[in-house]
Amino acid sequence: MAAIVGRSSRQALLRARSSISCQNAGFVTFKNQSTGRKIALAAAGIVTTGGIGLAVALNQSVLAGELELHPPKYPWNHSGYLDALDVTSVRRGYFVYKQVCAACHSMNYMYYRNLVDAFMTEDEAKAEAAEVQVVDGPDEEGKMFERPGKLADKFPNPYANPEAARAANNGALPPDLTFIVPARHGGEDYIFSLLTGYCDPPAGITVKEDVHYNPYFPGGTIGMAQALYNEIIEYDDGTPATQSQLAKDVSTFLRWTSEIEHDTRKKTAIKTLSILTLLMVITYYFKRHRWTVLKSRKLTSQK
Numbered sequence: 177m178a179a180i181v182g183r184s185s186r187q188a189l190l191r192a193r194s195s196i197s198c199q200n201a202g203f204v205t206f207k208n209q210s211t212g213r214k215i216a217l218a219a220a221g222i223v224t225t226g227g228i229g230l231a232v233a234l235n236q237s238v239l240a241g242e243l244e245l246h247p248p249k250y251p252w253n254h255s256g257y258l259d260a261l262d263v264t265s266v267r268r269g270y271f272v273y274k275q276v277c278a279a280c281h282s283m284n285y286m287y288y289r290n291l292v293d294a295f296m297t298e299d300e301a302k303a304e305a306a307e308v309q310v311v312d313g314p315d316e317e318g319k320m321f322e323r324p325g326k327l328a329d330k331f332p333n334p335y336a337n338p339e340a341a342r343a344a345n346n347g348a349l350p351p352d353l354t355f356i357v358p359a360r361h362g363g364e365d366y367i368f369s370l371l372t373g374y375c376d377p378p379a380g381i382t383v384k385e386d387v388h389y390n391p392y393f394p395g396g397t398i399g400m401a402q403a404l405y406n407e408i409i410e411y412d413d414g415t416p417a418t419q420s421q422l423a424k425d426v427s428t429f430l431r432w433t434s435e436i437e438h439d440t441r442k443k444t445a446i447k448t449l450s451i452l453t454l455l456m457v458i459t460y461y462f463k464r465h466r467w468t469v470l471k472s473r474k475l476t477s478q479k
């Protein structure tokens with residue numbers, strides 16, 4: 177009985193093995209192909225890869241055809257890991273914003289109290305706030321009234337609502353500028369290039385009415401007219417107010433508004449990293465000191 181079982185199972189195993197070898201024989205590999213087919217397959221591969229490469233290259237040249245310029249990298253005072261913002265530039269930039277950009281752009285996330293000790297004394301910031309009229313109320317008779325601004329007030333909004341803003345700007349909505357620097361590819365480099373980049377359109381490009389040619393703006397035409405010109409305002413610290421100086425200062429100011437903790441953040445990073453480095457050295461030494469006994473011991477066994 178056992179012999180029969182043994183024989184039949186051995187036969188089953190033999191059969192199984194032969195069926196596996198049949199399957200193996202069915203595989204097709206590149207090695208087994210004839211030389212002609214190899215050449216044909218390689219050519220098909222090259223043509224496909226070349227086609228994809230051509231499609232990518234054509235796509236890029238189409239983008240270049242739209243004449244959209246990428247802003248160059250400028251050496252900002254605050255670009256480095258350990259560099260603080262140029263506070264005098266931030267202060268000048270505030271006046272550029274207030275006297276030029278604030279006519280159209282809101283800054284809904286900035287309060288006058290943010291200016292205190294950033295680049296103004298408390299009294300100066302109070303005087304700035306008092307220059308604007310803020311709607312407050314209701315009073316005892318249930319009426320809204322206007323009063324001079326206080327440190328706790330926001331920067332004023334030039335328009336009552338987005339529809340009014342569009343209506344005053346030929347349909348284009350001036351964006352809120354508080355966080356515009358991190359909101360745009362290129363950051364302050366882009367803002368600076370945009371403000372100084374207005375020029376005549378190149379031959380062959382017609383610009384519609386009510387828009388302005390600016391190669392740095394995606395699409396090439398922007399609803400905002402050139403805002404900065406030489407000497408358009410006067411600085412109280414005597415800095416010559418050239419167009420590029422105004423643009424640099426307002427870009428630095430816009431970096432500050434998007435990140436009022438900029439300097440504190442870098443200072444904290446320096447402190448934290450130096451303390452952690454010191455702790456790491458101490459921990460490493462202590463670990464070696466403690467483990468040296470365990471690491472250098474020798475275990476022997478005696479019969």
Ligand code: HEC
Binds near residue numbers: 273360367370398399
């Ligand atoms: C006369 C009104 C007006 C003034 C003044 C003005 N802007 Fe604008 N700004 C606009 C409008 C309108 C748009 C929207 C343009 C569009 O979408 O085509 C705009 C858009 C922008 C944008 C966004 C561009 C983008 O990539 O979407 C920035 C940044 C900007 N302005 C910065 C400034 C700065 C800085 C100043 C002050 C130096 C300023 N603007 C002054 C009307 C103005």
